[in-house]
Every structure is written in C-alpha cells, then in structure tokens.
Amino acid sequence: MTAALAQPLVDDRSSIADAQSDLIEEFDLFDDWDDRYEYLISLGRKLPEFPEDWKTEANRHYGCQSQVWLVHHWNGDRLRLSATSDALIVSGLIACLLRVYDGRTADEILSAPPAFIAEIGFDRHLSGNRGTGLQTMVDAIFKRAREGRPQP
Amino acid sequence: MSAVANAVTEVGPSVLDVDRVRADFPILTRKVHGKPLIYLDNGASAQKPQAVIDATRHCWEHAYANVHRGLHTLSGEATDAFEAARNTVARHINADSAEEVVFTKGATEAINLVAASWAANHLGPGDAILISEMEHHANIVPWQLLCERTGIELRVVPVTDAGELTLDAVAERLDGRVRLVAVTHTSNVLGTVTPAKAIARLAHDRGALVLFDGSQAAVHGAVDVQDLDADFYTFTGHKLYGPTGIGVLYGRRALLDDMPPYQGGGEMIHEVRFEGSTFAAPPHRFEAGTPPIVEAIGLAAAIDYVNAIGFDAIAAHEADLLAYATERLAGIDGLTIHGQAETKAAIVSFTLAGAHASDIGTLVDRRGVAIRTGHHCAQPLMRRLGVEGTARASFALYNTRSEIDVLVDALERARRILV
CATH class of the missing domain: 3.90.1150.10 (Aspartate Aminotransferase, domain 1)
Known part of the structure; x- marks a missing residue:
C-alpha cells in the first residue's frame, strides 16, 4: 500500500502556512461563489486515483450525504494521507486538505489548525458543513497526528 | 382507493x-x-402560514398556562384551546371521538407508542409484524427494537420496480401469524400512495390490525380513518404546515382502552399511591407530563388553514x-x-x-x-x-x-x- 500512496514527497515543500495562503489566494481570484464551486469541483476531479481496494469499511468515514475514504501511513516522521469521496465537492475539499496537511510532521499539523476553511468561507458557503463532513475529515487527520507514528 | x-x-x-x-x-x-x-x-x-404563526403567538402572548391543572383563568383558557385542538384533529381525520386522538411529539413517537404499549403487550413469539420495503426508518426501527426484545418476527413486503405495494404481495405474507400490518400511506421517497383501504380490509380478514404512517399522506389529501378502517393512524404536525414537536396517534377507542401507559408521570394518572397507581382514560393516559400545548394549538390552526383552502x-x-x-x-x-x-x-x-x-x-x-x-x-x-x-x-x-x-x-x- 505504501508505495502507491499519494504524490512523491518533495523536500522543499512550502510550509503549512504557505499552503493555506496559496489556497486562500487561489479562491480569492474568483468573483463569486458559483465560480469558486466550479474550481473546487475541478480540484476534486484532479485528486490522485484512489485504488478501489482501499475503499474498505475500515477506511470509510460516514457523512450524512456522501462517503469519504481516508488512508494514512507514516513516512519517517511525516504523515502521508490519501483520500477520496464519491461526491465531487467533497473531493475538492479533500484536495485542499491534502495540500495543507499531507506530508507534514505531527508537530506541524497540530500547531496549524485549518484557518483556510474560514478564510475562504467554506464554513459559511458550503450548504451544510455537516453535510460535507469537512470537520469530520479535519478531526480524522488531527487524530492521526496526535496518535503519532507507531513506535518500532 | x-x-x-x-x-x-x-x-x-x-x-x-x-x-x-x-x-x-x-x-x-x-x-x-x-x-x-x-x-x-x-x-x-x-x-x-401566518395563521399558524399568529395562533401560536396569540397563545404565548394572551392565553398561556399549563393545561388540566390550575383553576385559574389562564389555565382554563389554555386547556380549552388545547382540547379544542384535539377536536379539530378528530374532525379532520373523521375519528369517532376526540378520545381517539393522542397528541405525541411526532409520528415517530406515535409509532413507538404503539410498539411499546400495544404490540409489546399483545404480541409475542410466534407472532409477526409486517412492514414494507419503502418505510421511513421511523416505521422500521421501533418494530426492529421490539422484535429483538420479544422474539416477534418482523416481515417485509417488497415493492415493485415502479415502487408500488401490491395487494397480492401483502396477501402472500398474511399467513395468520401476522398480527399487525404497519405500512406507509404515502412513501416519503417515491410518492407512492398505497392502497390503504384495501390493505386494511385484507389484513382484517386475516386477523391482523393495521397502522398507517400518514406523515406524507395527511399533507396531500384528506384522511378519513373510518373510511380507511384504520386501527392506528399516525402523522406529524410540521409537515402539515404546523409546528414541530406535535404529532398525532389515532387509535380505535377499544384498542386504546386496552393499552397500558407508554410513559409514567403527571397528567396520565387517576390516582397515585406508593402501593400502586391507577391511570387516566385515553387519550390522557398516553400523554405523560406537560404536553406540547402551544404546538397542538398551532397544529389546529394549520388544519383550519388547509381546510379553508x-x-x-x-x-x-x-x-x-x-x-x-x-x-x-x-x-x-x-x-x-x-x-x-x-x-x-x-x-x-x-x-x-x-x-x-x-x-x-x-x-x-x-x-x-x-x-x-x-x-x-x-x-x-x-x-x-x-x-x-x-x-x-x-x-x-x-x-x-x-x-x-x-x-x-x-x-x-x-x-x-x-x-
């Protein structure tokens, strides 16, 4: 499973703060929410392929409206994340979360709450934060960071 | 039909x-x-509608008190309005009397009430309850919980590809062990209106009672519980342009008379002694505690509103x-x-x-x-x-x-x- 997971880790990746500001800037380029939705959907379409056999019950997160599958592993001290959803808007949100949190250390993650969600306005504009399960996904990522890397 | x-x-x-x-x-x-x-x-x-908003507001502002308790003026007025609401519901569904109308917090509670009070005390191992494949969870899970506890069998009638509940499919499963047929009167997903009257006739011929979940049906057409020959009929207020927190269980008088209380508390008693209590007659036997007074009055206003149209x-x-x-x-x-x-x-x-x-x-x-x-x-x-x-x-x-x-x-x- 490890080998196929996510994109290669680039050493000089920007910080979580940079990733969040990049997202905020990108969404700020659009004049209205109709266009932001379309952009979010386009990000969702570009999510790296998630193998069908990873869509197990254990990896599934229940949302009221759509399904999310989240897989993680530790690459050294870095948390690698891979996720997908059957709904495109949720997939777009996943793409944003992965840009921010994939490949970070537990300390980096735990000291950087997802401020971009409120900055961009996802919390106010996505009909039903609960419906998209955005908070559930954030909680799941933070839970894995808190649990940390399994000790050898 | x-x-x-x-x-x-x-x-x-x-x-x-x-x-x-x-x-x-x-x-x-x-x-x-x-x-x-x-x-x-x-x-x-x-x-x-404004009529419902006004009725509830009027109650809060002018005629609010607890019901069936005080001797004071406001309590009397609130009690009269609350019981008048029951009469409005009874007339609306053509119940034989207002005593057959139990106020609940919604259709879900109404179905749970029948499961806990009627079914739990009248059915046991060897008996079966029949529901359909297109029920709302509110008409599945209460029966499931009951059946797991008591050994009653829960049977399911499939629906056709068109989403219809056929009499043949119902009849096929009525083998004498089925004592209650609990099905929707109108599907909340498919819109299917079920042949409730014919189902009631069929069930009664085979020794079963019927409960209809009318939460959707009561919104789109007039309901006549006597014409349907329903034993129990449930619906909720908030889908019928009324407030949330109010629902109705219609039960045939003879059935309600024979049912033990659902919950204990104030309002539902005749006399309370530590050696044992006696209980009020229906419908109050099933309305423990302070009922949703203003919500019932709001529901009556909603019913008056749709009937005026x-x-x-x-x-x-x-x-x-x-x-x-x-x-x-x-x-x-x-x-x-x-x-x-x-x-x-x-x-x-x-x-x-x-x-x-x-x-x-x-x-x-x-x-x-x-x-x-x-x-x-x-x-x-x-x-x-x-x-x-x-x-x-x-x-x-x-x-x-x-x-x-x-x-x-x-x-x-x-x-x-x-x-």
Missing part, C-alpha cells in the same frame, strides 16, 4: 389561487444566495405540479425518476447519471432551490433501488410551475458542471 389516492389522482380545475396562498407564507419572500427562495423540501418539513383544490394544484415536474425532469439528459406508481403524491425522487446527489443539492442551492438529497431515512429502499441516495423535490400547496422551471434550469447547469 383511499380518499388520499382519489384526491391526488383526480386532476380537476384548480381553484387554488397560488399567489394568494404564497402571500400567507412570510418565509417565501426571503432570498437565498441572492435568489428568491424556491422551497421544494416540503417532504422533510413544510413552511408555516380545501383539499380538493390543494390536491388538484399539486397533481398539476407533479405532472409538470415529471414531464420537465424527464427531459433532462441522464435523469432517472425513481417511483413510477400509478397513484402518486407530489414527490419526485431522481438521480442524474454521473453526478452525486449531494453535489446536485449543493449546486441547485446556489440558485435558491431547496431540495433534499441523500437516503431520506429510507436506507433499505435505497438498497432496493440500487442507489446510494437520490435527490428529491417534494411539493406543497404554495409551489408553482415557474419554480419547477427554475429547478430544471438549475439541474441542467449542475449537470453541465458535474457530468
């Missing part, structure tokens, strides 16, 4: 003045994302909306309507090939259109349909053809983005 079925299918000249009706609903003037609200989620809960006019208007919506939606590429029953209420569930229902719901919301997406509290039916979920437009007396046009445009746009 039931009164509901007839009312829903007979398309007569509509005498409903929809502009006037819309003016009765203050919320319909609001905007969503800068667009006029188009509220098509009535199957989940309906909006409230008339269910013939409402049903004709909604039948027109259903026919128009069905025709327009069928014209969208890749759209499948789930539920093609011959007798349908104004509820249309659909899926769009290649698009997830939640994405559709979010995108049409941007156009001010409120529809429901997901499993509609009917997961077994979703499995039967072979879908994860559907989108659902459910219509009310204040909806219009031009709102359906906006829905269709919004769906066309969503399809362009998503598919």
